[in-house]
Amino acid sequence: MNTDLVKAHLNLNAVLVNLEDLVVYDEEMAALSKNWALSIQFIVRNGPRAHITFENGKCTVGRGRRKRPSIILYFFSPRHLVRMFDGKAQPVLLKGFTKLGFLLKDFPKLTARLEHYLKPTPELLADKKYLALNTRFTITTAAFAVRELGLLDPVARAISSHIGNGVVLMKVNPEGPAAMLRFQDGGIEAEKGDTAKPMSAMLFRNLKTANDILNQKLDAFTAIATGDVMPRGRIGMVDSLSLILDRIPLYLG
Amino acid sequence: MKTYTYKKSVALFKRAAKVIPCGIYGHLSPAPLVPATDYPFYASRAKGARFWDVDGNEFIDYMCAYGPMVLGYNDPKVDAAAMKQLKSGNCITAPAPIMVELAEHMVDTIAIADWAFFAKNGGDVTSYALMTARAATGRKKIVLVRGGYHGVAPWAQAAGHPGVIDEDHSTIMYVEWNDFEGLERLVNEHPGEIAAFMATPYHHPTFVDSELPAVGYWSRVEALCKKNGIVLIIDDVRCGFRLDMRGSSEYFGFKPDLACYCKAIANGYPISALVGTEALKTAAAKVFYTGSYWFSAVAMAASLATLKELKRLKAPELMMARGKKLLDGMIDIARSHGYTLNVSGIPSMPSVYITDDESLMLHQDWCAECTKRGVYFTSHHNWFISTAHTDADIKKTWNVVDEAFKVVRKKYGM
């Protein structure tokens, strides 16, 4: 298996998606991107594609190709993309030379802020607002990463192929954030948000426990006994999901 | 009915979590209990079919310590035999004569057994069975049924579990339960490479219904293994002595080469056994396999007393009849509330699920409501019946079951 390929998929399809919420929940970023009207297409040779669209103060991240992007960023390999995310390489600009200012000045502010939220320290997590956003992004990343790993990582694929059909909900009680994974006949789709009728659920007592569990600081077995994590429904699905979640740090982090 | 609370259990668990990884690990971990907070974590004592938690709550126990309790907790005959042996000696530099007596008794009791080997846990003997099969055949590969449970050795755990590496499964192949053709295909694809096929007498995975062998399944498997020099291992750790004293393979009408026993063998005293046919005795003898406590004479004395008592009581038939009575009543009660209770497996270790909610959340709530009222039901695992479950226990269970259905109906309105 090509680790860089998996990392490239995770970065494009599980990390970038958080930009959607970043411009909603971070006022500064909302203000910054309010008037943006453009789209970026990422193309990785022998790797994934994804696109980001800014329109009417809204950000949408999608898989694959979109029509008529304003900017096309090209990468020679998954490794090239991974190095870009590590701040060690630059993409090749295939289209959008007139947007160079945006790419060099504005967009990096957004990605830097996302990175800030995704790299917690104990001090940062002590801040309620930071904790809330970090947890939101962690849950989203986790859900979308499970989809990628379930299709690309051999061990996760073996696990997900026996997971059964239905929606698994991950949710911080009482009001979220939440994300869902829809398993259907070998296919997996990740989605942000809540559902009233999941097939199984991993409910977290609060932001702090969700954060600790998803960042591998607390083991789920202990947390379930204390009621900090409440699995419900098809527990086999939750167990399998946990095993896949455990594999995320092998690629991200 | 009064519902239970678990203050002392919770307090104890908090202490435990500081000094024991995940507080309570393994199959007694609260993790698969839903919601875990509706269940007791620590038991203070047990007697017959009941146990009391550290908060003083009393439970009719339908998990029977996940199988080992079969004659009732603290059975006087078994305990007396154990105590008598303890006074003479337990772990000594040489084994006690009771070891020979127990082996003879097992050979007399279990149809296929020409010899018996003792260890402590089910997993000890499932691993030993694989080693014996490999030693006997000079082959590496093992075929298992997907979703079957044979203990916690890395080969027995599913891929992806922490601490398990890909190489642990390099010689393990899987077939689906009851899929004779699948097994035959594997055998044909790997001629002369498969040392053993290991399976439980019937399929009893967690979270889902149990499945009995299809008509003709076992006799075809037996013939296939014989023809291809594959050792047929039956993992009777869970079913053993709850279906048939002569071995669960007799219940289903086939003859394995090796059989693993543990749970019901000694009414809670720690001992397990691998039994086998004469043809495999030399191979078994050649495998070096042992443990510090495997010669503990107390457990052997307890086992001998347990097996004798099980035989005297015709325990498998008794437990199946009790289980059937209990479950028939429960199915009726469920129906009277508009619910369908599906029972699968054998009534002495039934898998029970309410089928009206596919997600099982309603079923989980119902099991938890029963438990909070003194009838300990898990929602993820087959239950166990013992010879100590009385008619009075069954009646009380029905009452609790009835009330729990009322509670979930109110909550779900379906």
Ligand SMILES: Cc1ncc(COP(=O)(O)O)c(C=O)c1O
């Ligand atoms: C069928 C079966 N095999 C093996 C084992 C493992 O036994 P132990 O936990 O004693 O190692 C179990 C335990 O539940 C079992 O049910």
